[in-house]
Each structure stands twice: as C-alpha cells, then as structure tokens.
Amino acid sequence: MKTLKTKHYLVAFTLGLTLASCSKDEAVTTDPASDNLNETTVLSRGALPEAVEGNLIWEIPGVKAHDFSFNYNKLVEPSECGTTPFSAVTSYYNNALINGFISSWDGNPDAIGVILEDYFAINQIAALIGKNADTFGANGEYTHYVENRVRSLEKFWDMPDLISVRGQHTYTLEDLSFIRFIYENYSNATPEQVDYLVGIANHFNTTSDQIPENPFFASDGFASSTGVIVIGDGIVSMLAETDLDPKVVWSGILAHEWGHQIQFQNFGNWDYPVPAFSNTPESTRMTELEADFLTGYYLTHKRGGTYNWKRVEDVLLSFFNIGDCGFTSSGHHGTPLQRLEAARQGYLYAANQQKKGQISDPQAVHDAFISALPGIVGEAL
Template sequence: MKKLITPIFLLALSLTLTLTSCSNEEISSPIAPNAIMEDTPSINSRPALPQNTVGNIDWKMSGTYVQDFSFRRIKAVTPSECGDTPFDAVTSFYNDALINSFFDLWDFNFDAVDVVLDDYFVINQIAAQVENKNTDTFGAKGEYTNFVQKTVINLESFWDMANLISVRGQHTSTLEDLDFIRYVYETYSDATPAEIDYLLSIAEYYNDYSDQIPENPFYAVDGFATSTGIIVIGDGLVSMLSETGLDPKVVWSGILAHEWSHQIQFQNYGLWTYPTPPFIGTPESTRMTELEADFFTGFYLTHKRGGTYNWKRVEDMLSAFYNIGDCLFQNPGHHGTPDQRLEAARQGYLQATAIKKKGHLPNAQSIHDAFIAALPTIVN
C-alpha cells in the first residue's frame, strides 16, 4: 500500500471537485501553500484536506484515449474561477454536498481521504473500462438504456461501424458493492489482506453514514473514448448537464456522438491527413481533434438519417457541453473556445444540410475533408 504523503495545510480549505474536458493529459495544479493562503479566503473552521493524495490503486488508462470529462481535484480553492454558467452552479452544488458530507463524518483519518475521495473515482474507471462492471445499463435506474442502445445502433449504421464500439455506462451504485471494491484493491493495489480489510472498513463507514458517498453524481462523471474501441459515459455527467435545463436524451446523444467521433478518428489514424499531427497532446493538436469531433457531432445530430435535431437543439446542448471545458482548463485555448466549438458544430450542421438533399449516408473521409477545409474559418 502506498504511503500517504500529503502536506497538511493549516488554513481551512474546502476541496473543489471539478470536471475537466477533452484531454489526454493529466492535469495537476501544484499550488504553493503560501499562494493559497494569500489568495483564498478562509471558508470555514474545518481542518484542511490534503491536496495531492496518492490513493492506494496503481492503475492508469493505457493506450491512446481522449478523456472528455473526468473527475479531477485540481485545486483546493473554491469557488471555481469558471464564472456563473448554469453548469457551474450545478457542479458547485454537488461539490459542496459531497465535501460537506465528507467533513461531517471525518475523524481526521487521512486514509479516508484516499479511499473515498481518490480511490473511489479510480475504482469506477476500472469498473467501466477494464472490468466491464454494471456497464450495460444507462441512467441510474436504467431509464436511458433503450435510448442509448437505439442511438448506438443508429451511429453504427450511420457511420458504417457495426459491432466495433463498446459503449459502457458508469454508475455511482457500483461503489455500493463492497465486494467489488475489495476485488479492485486485491487486483490493482499492493495492499495486504489486513490493509484491504482496513480500507473496506473505511468504505463501509462512509457508504453507510453519508447520503453523498457514493450517491453523489461526481462518482460517475467519466466521459471518454479509448483507441481500443471503448466509450464510457457516466450517469452523473449526463444528470448534471441535464440539470442545467437540457433534455437528458439530447445530452446522451450529444456526448455519444462526440465520443463516437473520436472513435472514427482512431479508426482512421494514420490514414487521414491533418495540418497538425493528431493525438500528440499539444494544445493545437488537441484543439484540432476536438473541433473535428464537434464538427462530426453537428453533422450527425442534424442529419436527417442521424439525430434529426434542429440546429437550435444542438446549439443548446453544445453550449452546456462546452462550458465545462472552457472553464476548467489551465489554458483556455487548449480545446477551442466555446465560439470555435460552436462554429465547428455549426459547420458540421451546414455540411449535413448540404448533403442530406442527396439522401446519402455519409462517407467519413468526405466529412473529414470538409472539416479540414473549414478549420481555418472555425479557428479564426
């Protein structure tokens, strides 16, 4: 078991849970304690949480992947700098609910921070990506399973990609399964059996006494695509986006279409030409592949054989969708500004409008070519 080595700051801090968008890079924001003390007002009289826990699980996603949404604890300051978007209000609410619930039960044992505010998120990623645990339903009660299955069938047909992509749900309820948590510790950590019993006792305590652990939507907030043909979409991501006033089905199809677009990119990796090499992790490269995914999303969602949405509906969905990325990246230009992303999707929509008159299903290569031609306009 890794040793917990974390600075403990005397200043009372609240921990900000947050979402990141569209990166295949880890984000870390080491902030000097002094800087925090200068910049952050004292929020309450509670003790500090450590900023950089290491957790107990040795596991990282492997291969090429695009992580569009993910839980991250990037800084221990609150409120967020993101401005007052509806999505910020929703995420702040759940952030505070989770942290307050944790503090209410916390007995100053820092191993508890590791378990429920670090390991839990990794466990649910492992559940979705590797162990395929509870992944065949969508929505907390499976209420969107049929809708997602139908959308996947439509995407398969639309892009001529039958049986190539595995779309997987992620649920907070998976973390109620202590046997599964035990299995993950046994398989993905070097904790001894006695240590695992101890970690499980912490998990059981918080699961029993907190109404947010693991029920809080942050525990199922992943949205990513891997080059091994997997797409993961967490219930919490969809539910929090929907709480901004969006139809959950629009959110599901929007995220699905975007992640599917990354799968099309993976499938054509090495075949398609780009002005900048794709998936090399630079801001320009990432922005380009994300804008292309938005272009494909706008194309699919508005195509009469795709999502059949009108542009306004797509625009509404994208507006909320994009608030996430733009707010929370250290470099605002990293993934495209909201304007650029909306323009990418709108250009895709215009492409669909032009093509649908001919009544043909698209050829991905031609859509890629159209995107590359439109890229200078989108960026500028």
C-alpha cells in the same frame, strides 16, 4: 489473483493539492432552503491535508480522448464557478461533495486517498471491465435509448459491432465486495490493508449522503482507442439539470465520443495540419473540434440524429461551457465559440448533403472539416 487482463500501468499520482493556500476554516453556510446553487459554500477546506495519494495502480489503456473527468485539484480548490448554468451546477455538487466528505471525516488522511482518489479510479475500472456497464441512467432508464442511438451511429458511420459503449453509476461504489475486489487486483495492498481501506469505504458510505451518491463519482466521459466509450450518469444528469433534455444530452456526448472513435479508426491515414493525438494543445484542439464537427453532422442529419440545429446548439453550448469546475480544462478543447462553430459547420455540411439524400463517408466528412478548420479557429479572419 491477477486474473484481469486489462492493461494497467503504474501511475505517478502527483496531486499537488493546493489546499494550504486556502487555509481559512469557513463556517458552513449551506442553506438547504435555497434554490440558488451558488449559495452553498464549503466547510473547512483548509482542514484537508496538502498531499494524499490514492492506492490504485491504474491508467486507462490505449490512446484517450478524455472530455470529462473528475479533477481533484480543481474540485478541492475554491472554484470560481457560476458564470454558466452548467458551472453553477458543478459548483453546487463540488461543494456538496467536499462538505459531505468533511462531515464524515475524522481527520485520517488515508480517507482522502480512498474517497477522493480511489473511488474515481474504481468507477473507471468498473466501466472498463464491464461492472454494471451495460445500463445507462441511475435506474437504467436510458438503456434502451442509448442502445438505439448506438445502433443509429453504427449504421450511419458504417461501423457495426466495433465500439463498446459503457455506462458508469454511483451505485457501483456502494458494493463493498467490488471495492475489495479492485483493491485486491489493482493495488499493492496486503490483505490487512485491504480490510482497512474497505473499512474506510464502509464508514463513508454509511455516514454520508454524498458518498457515493454525488454525481461526480460517475462523471467520466471519454473514448479510448481500444474501442471503448464510457459515459457516466453523473455528467449527463448534471448537464440535464441546466434545463436540457437528457436524451439529447446522451446523444450529444455519445456522438462526440463516437467522433473520436472514427478518428482512432483512421489514425495514421487521415492528414491533419498538425499530428493528431500528439498531446499538444494545438493537436487536442484540432481533434476536439473535428469531433464537434462530426457531432453536428450526425445529430442534425436526416438519416442520423434528425435533430434540428437549435436543439443541438442548446445542448452543445452547455457541453462546451464546461469551465474549470472539476473537469478537464476546456481551453485545450477549443473555446466554446470555436467548438460551437465547428458543430455548426458540421450541421451546414449535413444540410447540404442531405438534400441529395446522401451520407458522406468519414473520409469526406474529414476533408470537409479540414477545409473548414481555418475559418473555425479564426485564422481566415
């Protein structure tokens, strides 16, 4: 039955849930009439057990630049979100998801593994094996836009047919036969255990309006060195809820992930002050800032995204203020100000180049970034 060739590895799920430190069973104080996203608090977090493992044996293949991802530890911890518009949105959906889970939960710890662990892996696998991955937006409403943007990026960076951009949708998780297929191919579950796990999925899907509808279930945003970019509907819709144009959000995330693909293509050839993709905070910050520089360059270039800087700045500022609400910590990606400055330097470089009608090749843009890097991280100050 192992017909899938996607490389996967045994992952040690070390969740280390810290729920016990939050043992008060708070009452539900959700006020459905409230427009204030911060006023939804979480029901009975302390009732959730401390450590539950998922059932899937899976890791994204290749070198990864993972910009957005669900983080169970951060999701279930009481969050201190709310300092930025985007963190208020993620905090709202975070709490809605936990409340939705608890409302349908009978106390069975296995359900945590299925709904709050496996569902996220299932949707990653879906994107990478091409399940519902060729449409963008919950109703496919951004499919043409993304396809056009991909063609623009291919032309601008002279990278035809090299990168596969994949969508990710919450509705994929409504398909119990697909969930069954994943358990049969990506876990060690026996047929009886698969029936049991799918039964849990069915229960939550039919009794909770958050499962799997919550945007966190489709919130991946990453680039893999296997030539794949995954962008979930959820990350775009949550960013767009901060009063941003969803099309510019799609473009911003896509241009950033494309920047990582350019880095992967040139891995080993490009010189950096510290080794690229070496899994240190300095390395991650450097490659992220370069992806931001490439983003600012492409999005504002008159032969690229053609956006004016102000529109780009608004989107990137939200994008950079990801905070700690269920997403990869922004700390290693550079501070929001460093990231915005990297993108601004890319914009200034584009403004200078396009006067001459030029598009620089990736090597020249990389060299420009390396020259600007000390100023971006403040070492020149």
